[in-house]
Amino acid sequence: MKLHLTGPSNTKLNDTITITGSKSESNRSLLLAALFPNITIENISNSDDAQLMAKGLKISEGTVDIHHAGTAMRFLTGYFSSQEGKDVVLTGSKRMTERPIEILVDALRTLGAEISYVQDEGYPPIKIKGQHIVKDKVSLPANVSSQYISSLLLIAPNLKNGLELELVGKITSVPYIKMTLGLLEEIGVETSFEGSLIKVFPKAKVLPTTLVVESDWSSASYFYGICALAEPGTEITLSAYKKESLQGDSVLADIYTIFGVETIFGENKVTLKKTDKKVLAQNELDLVNAPDIAQTIAVTCFGLGVGCHLIGLHTLKIKETDRLEALDVELSKLGANISVTNKSLTILPTTEINADVAIDTYNDHRMAMAFAPLAMKTTLIVNDAEVVSKSYPDFWNDLKQLDFSIKEL
The missing domain is CATH 3.65.10.10 (Enolpyruvate transferase domain)
Incomplete structure (x- = not known):
């Protein structure tokens, strides 16, 4: 057109x-609602990205195609890696296959995730076999996309031992990290962000909560x-x-x-x-x-x-x-x-x-x-x-x- x-x-x-509603807040809220089903969301974004994120979260096996949705690619990589029994290939548009994912994949592998590259090393599509993750310490370069960081933080309360994430170097996009931590705290998850170290504590269940997306x-x-x-x-x-x-x-x-x-x-x-x-x-x-x-x-x-x-x-x-x-x-x-x-x-x-x-x-x-x-x-x-x-x-x-x-x- x-x-x-x-x-x-x-x-x-x-x-x-x-x-x-905010695409960024909506996609974070959708992932949290998938982890904790008694969360409800109001004023959710009507964007393509939010719809693709919601659709992707409902798939347990086979191919998950998120088209141009970069946030969904990063967030779903973390989500599927931590969901034992789910076995998917995560892919997207041609441009998505040119956008690097290696830093996030390496971090998740350090925690025990089972992820392999379908085509080019370091780029989507990726094959993910969900695991029960028990390791709780990992580090990331601090100047990368904040979506890599948020992908790890969002799944952290659902991990057996939570997560300690160390950011190495000068931190980029701090407000987006704080947005993620703010939403976790809103559903009752304990977090801390001191210096270069972020901690998210495990939480088996959350109380019924309504997240209103700005x-x-x-x-x-x-x-x-x-x-x-x-x-x-x-x-x-x-x-x-x-x-x-x-x-x-x-x-x-x-x-x-x-x-x-x-x-x-x-x-x-x-x-x-x-x-x-x-x-x-x-x-x-x-x-x-x-x-x-x-x-x-x-x-x-x-x-x-x-x-x-x-x-x-x-x-x-x-x-x-x-x-x-x-x-x-x-x-x-x-x-x-x-x-x-x-x-x-x-x-x-x-x-x-x-x-x-x-x-x-x-x-x-x-x-x-x-x-x-x-x-x-x-x-x-x-x-x-x-x-x-x-x-x-x-x-x-x-x-x-x-x-x-x-x-x-």
Whole structure:
């Protein structure tokens, strides 16, 4: 599906959008509910990834195909490894077979898991024969994807002796680790995180618990981008959000103040308000704890005609696509003066934005949604726009609610 986008004729917006539950929280909650069946979940994400995760958890033998769902690949690797009697082959899309899994597999093997590679060493597909795991000590490089770490932590209370996980080196994406530990504590599991050592204590049963999934802050980022590019006085209200969030991307509320967007917290909602604050010509940000919003921020800076230097982006190389290279290609087509390394991105200020450029999305939902706010400044085309269903199926309809003109080509 190819879409042509034109921004609203009135660039001073005022509306309320309801956003689906967090994909990250939903997938963690789904795994915990599979381990402890008396857990119920409310406001679960309607994303493809959450549906694939839920479907995968119900399979006991044969092939489990999670398509593009990277979180499901990492979490299900841990889950099936610890479930004695389950025997599966875990696979996905072509891109998924290019995304490394070796660090997680090695850690699980150290604990006693039985995992083998079906094709290429270090990459999916993988064959898993579930085991009764009794070993409880393992270490991981601390600068890897936090999903490897969370995969181990989520199964830990279900292991006979729990888990002691040592993180070696500088820790990446701490908020996502804390999200996982926060959910474990919410269901009554005892945990500790001191220095480089994380402990999760075993728990045979949990009390009946309802986990209410907060709306997705990563999805909110695109409305922050729209608000930043709108006229002062714009107010966009999003629900359902809370100030004390488990999600690392809630840092948006602080970051976007530099782009003139004020965040006002209400009862289970936030209102984004565009002010007339002057934006600096060059902006530097370390996104090591929130790499998923890098695309949105880069596009926001380009749309505002200001520069940025973003660091802490090393995990973007192994996402749905190489997001740094994809940003380089697509922003350059629009007229940006951009350069990237393996872990950083730099854009120089420019006021020229090319019109009717076709943005390629690379099977990456965030490429489609991060670029969409630019329709506030120019007309553009989004190729393979249906990719948004991975995390936010209602995205294009919600933009229409803000009076974006969206036409299928």
